[in-house]
Amino acid sequence: MIANWFKRLYSDMGYDGCSSHSGRRTFITNAAKNITRVGGSLRDVQLLAGHTNLATTQRYIQSDSHAIRKIVNLV
Secondary structure, three states: OHHHHHHHHHHHOOOOOOOOOHHHHHHHHHHHHHHHHHOOOHHHHHHHHOOOOHHHHHHHOOOOHHHHHHHHHHO
């Protein structure tokens, strides 16, 4: 199974807690953070991820406490 292969691969590289979805989660998070630079929206990230529901895409996006503090400081 590919999920087990990824788990073994990450473990061999010393990455604990990583899964076959780690790369997907990282891609979606980075795309969400940068999409406005090219005039896109979260809907575009949703389409790239192949999700039918935006809520599914949002569950993949990791929060960033440093970015949250910067947003609060802007307000």
